Amino acid sequence: MAIPLADQLKMYKNMLLIRRFEEGVAEAYADGLIGGFTHLYIGQEAVAGGAIASLNHDDYAIGTYRVHAHALCRGTSPRRLMAELYGRTDGICKGKGGSMHFFDNEHYFMGGYGIVGGHLPIAAGLGLGIHMRSEDRVVMAFLGDGASNQGVFHESMNFAKLWDLPIIFVVENNFYGIATDVRVSSAFNEIHRKAQGYGMPGHVVNGMDVIAVREACDEVVSYVRQGSGPVLLEARCYRYQGHSMTDPARYRSQAEADLWRKRDPIPRLAKQLLAQDVEQERLDGFQTEVNEIVADSMQFAEASPRPGPEALYEDLYAENYGG
Amino acid sequence: MAEMRYYQAVTQAIQEEMARDEDVFIFGEDVGLVGGTFRATEGLMAEFGARRVRDTPIAEAAIVGLAIGSALTGMRPIAELMTMNFGIVAMDQIINHASKMRYMFGGQINLPLVIRAPGGGWTQKAAQHSHAIESWFMNTPGIRVVIPSTPYDVKGLLKTAIRSDDPVLFIEHEILYNTKGEVPEEEYLLPFGVADIKRPGRDVTIIAWSKMLHEALKAADILAAEGIEAEVVDPRTLDPLDYNTIVSSVARTRRCVVAEEGWRNVGVGAELAARLQEDLFYDLDAPILRVASADVPTPYAANLEKQALPNAQKIVDQILKITL
Structure with a gap:
C-alpha cells in the first residue's frame, strides 16, 4: 500500500531534523559543549525515519548508543535531548546519561545502551512483559551489524522465537563495527539470514530509501502485531561520519564513501515528493523550520543549568535507607 | 511457629507473593517442571501454571535481561540463576544494565526485579562451582544485595525483595537449603538495612x-x-x-x-x-x-x-x- 503523502512529508521532515540535529551536535562537540562518546547518525536517517513511523505511540522502541535519531522520531523534545548532550538539568535524563543513554518514558523510548548487544535481552524482556500483560503492543529493537556477533544477540533471538514474543529486530547494517568490516567479523554476513537459524523470518531492505524502509516495517510490524512471533529486518545503510566524533574513519576509501553519498536518502525522497507535485518551496520551508528547531534546542541547552551537587546521589534507588 | 527448611521458606515467600500480586512471575533453568535444582520452586508450576512459572534455556545473560525488560513494562519478575557461578555469565546484564539504568536514565524508571541465586562451596564442587562473590555486587551501586542465613530471614526478606521497586540480588546458599528453622505461621516481612x-x-x-x-x-x-x-x-x-x-x-x-x-x-x-x-x-x-x-x-x-x-x-x- 502506498504511503500517504502526509506521512511521506513527515518522514522527510524527520530526516531533515535528524541531520540538522546531528550537525548541530557536531558543532557543539567541536566547541567543547558536549563531551564523552558521541555517535552521529548522518547517512542512516532513512532507517529510524522510516521504521519508527510504522509504530503506534505506545509501542516500545529500544536502541544502541547511536540513538539521537530514534528518540527524535519517537517524538522526544529536541530541546531536552540537546540539553542532555550538554549535561544539563533539563536533559531528558537530567544530564546523567549523555549521548549514549537517551531514554523517554513518555514516548516509550526505552533507552540507548552502550554495550554492543546488551540491550537485546532487555528488548526480549519488553516483549515478554507485553506477552504476560496480554497487551496490543510490539517492541522495535534497533541494533548494528556488529551486535549480531555477540552472544546475547543469539540468546535473545532464541528467546524471542521460543516464546513468540512481539519483537522486530531492526539491524542497521552500516557495514562497519567501528573500523572492522562486516566481512571480516561475521562468518555469515547476510545478517537477515541469521534469523533462519531460529525459525524466524528475516528480510533485507535498502536502508537508504525511507519509503522502502517504511513499507517493509509496516509489513513486519503488522505481522508481529498479529501474534505471529518475532521478525528480523536488515536495513543496509551507511554512516557518513566515523564511528564517533573522535574517529576520522581512515579505514574506508573515499570512493566507497562517495558512492554511498550518492544514495543519500534525503534528496532521494525530495525528488519523489517533487514528482508528487509537492512544491520545492515547501521542502525549503521544512529545512528552515528544522534549522530553527535545532538552533532553539542549542540555545535552550546552553541556558539550562548544570546539575547541582545534590543531584549526585539522586535517582539511584526508588527506595532509600539510612546508613 | 512452624519449622521449615530454608528452601521451603524460599518457596513459601514466592508462593505468597505470586498469589498476592498477578504481576509477580518467575523463570529460570529448571524452575518449573522439576521445581528447581534445589527444590526451591517446587509446586509453583502446578499452582500457577507454565505462564507464570517458566522454564528457560540455559542463557543466563538473557534471563537477567528478560527480567529487566519485563520489569520496564510493569511486571515484577523473579529470575532464578541456578547458581551464583552462572551469574558470572550474566555480569553484563547485572552490572552494566540492571544496576545502572535507573540512575543513568535520570530516575525515569523503577526496576522491580529479583535475581535469586545460591552461592557458596563446601561440597567439593571445585573452582568453578564454589563462588561466594557478594563483595562484587556490594561494590556496585544500584543493586540491593540480600544474603539471608536462616529460613526466617529468607522468607521475610524475599517477600520484601519481591515488593521492592529496585533490583535485588538475593543470594541463597546451597549448603543451607536443607537447614531448618522456625518461621511464623502468620504473614511477616523483614525490612532491608536492619541487621x-x-x-x-x-x-x-x-x-x-x-x-x-x-x-x-x-x-x-x-x-x-x-x-x-x-x-x-x-x-x-x-x-x-x-x-x-x-x-x-x-x-x-x-x-x-x-x-x-x-x-x-x-x-x-x-x-x-x-x-x-x-x-x-x-x-x-x-x-x-x-x-x-x-x-x-x-x-x-x-x-x-x-x-x-x-x-x-x-x-x-x-x-x-x-x-x-
Whole structure:
C-alpha cells in the first residue's frame, strides 16, 4: 500500500531534523559543549525515519548508543535531548546519561545502551512483559551489524522465537563495527539470514530509501502485531561520519564513501515528493523550520543549568535507607 | 511457629507473593517442571501454571535481561540463576544494565526485579562451582544485595525483595537449603538495612552472614566455654548495610572479626574493617581481623577445600589472638 503523502512529508521532515540535529551536535562537540562518546547518525536517517513511523505511540522502541535519531522520531523534545548532550538539568535524563543513554518514558523510548548487544535481552524482556500483560503492543529493537556477533544477540533471538514474543529486530547494517568490516567479523554476513537459524523470518531492505524502509516495517510490524512471533529486518545503510566524533574513519576509501553519498536518502525522497507535485518551496520551508528547531534546542541547552551537587546521589534507588 | 527448611521458606515467600500480586512471575533453568535444582520452586508450576512459572534455556545473560525488560513494562519478575557461578555469565546484564539504568536514565524508571541465586562451596564442587562473590555486587551501586542465613530471614526478606521497586540480588546458599528453622505461621516481612544480633555478647563482635553466620555461632559456643562472650551480628542485607548496628556493637565490645566465605582480598571484611577503624580507631582494643577464603581457586580435594574455606575453628583461632 502506498504511503500517504502526509506521512511521506513527515518522514522527510524527520530526516531533515535528524541531520540538522546531528550537525548541530557536531558543532557543539567541536566547541567543547558536549563531551564523552558521541555517535552521529548522518547517512542512516532513512532507517529510524522510516521504521519508527510504522509504530503506534505506545509501542516500545529500544536502541544502541547511536540513538539521537530514534528518540527524535519517537517524538522526544529536541530541546531536552540537546540539553542532555550538554549535561544539563533539563536533559531528558537530567544530564546523567549523555549521548549514549537517551531514554523517554513518555514516548516509550526505552533507552540507548552502550554495550554492543546488551540491550537485546532487555528488548526480549519488553516483549515478554507485553506477552504476560496480554497487551496490543510490539517492541522495535534497533541494533548494528556488529551486535549480531555477540552472544546475547543469539540468546535473545532464541528467546524471542521460543516464546513468540512481539519483537522486530531492526539491524542497521552500516557495514562497519567501528573500523572492522562486516566481512571480516561475521562468518555469515547476510545478517537477515541469521534469523533462519531460529525459525524466524528475516528480510533485507535498502536502508537508504525511507519509503522502502517504511513499507517493509509496516509489513513486519503488522505481522508481529498479529501474534505471529518475532521478525528480523536488515536495513543496509551507511554512516557518513566515523564511528564517533573522535574517529576520522581512515579505514574506508573515499570512493566507497562517495558512492554511498550518492544514495543519500534525503534528496532521494525530495525528488519523489517533487514528482508528487509537492512544491520545492515547501521542502525549503521544512529545512528552515528544522534549522530553527535545532538552533532553539542549542540555545535552550546552553541556558539550562548544570546539575547541582545534590543531584549526585539522586535517582539511584526508588527506595532509600539510612546508613 | 512452624519449622521449615530454608528452601521451603524460599518457596513459601514466592508462593505468597505470586498469589498476592498477578504481576509477580518467575523463570529460570529448571524452575518449573522439576521445581528447581534445589527444590526451591517446587509446586509453583502446578499452582500457577507454565505462564507464570517458566522454564528457560540455559542463557543466563538473557534471563537477567528478560527480567529487566519485563520489569520496564510493569511486571515484577523473579529470575532464578541456578547458581551464583552462572551469574558470572550474566555480569553484563547485572552490572552494566540492571544496576545502572535507573540512575543513568535520570530516575525515569523503577526496576522491580529479583535475581535469586545460591552461592557458596563446601561440597567439593571445585573452582568453578564454589563462588561466594557478594563483595562484587556490594561494590556496585544500584543493586540491593540480600544474603539471608536462616529460613526466617529468607522468607521475610524475599517477600520484601519481591515488593521492592529496585533490583535485588538475593543470594541463597546451597549448603543451607536443607537447614531448618522456625518461621511464623502468620504473614511477616523483614525490612532491608536492619541487621540482626543473632547472639549477644560483650567481649568481641563477629560479623557474619549466610553460611558463615552458622560457623560464627558455633565459634561463639566454643569461645563461651573459654569464658569469651562473642556477639554475632548478621547484617542480612549487605546493600543497604545496617552500619549503625555494626558500629555500635563494635564500640561496645572493642574487638571485631569479620567472617566471610568469599576471598579475603578486597572482600566485604576489608571494607568493614576499613570503615570501622575510621570511626573507632581510638576505641578499639585490637586490630580488626578477617576470616575468609584463602586466595586461591577453590580446590576439589576434600582436605584442600577444608584448608581453603573459613570455618568455626578458624574464627575461634583469630578471636583468641585478640582476646587473650
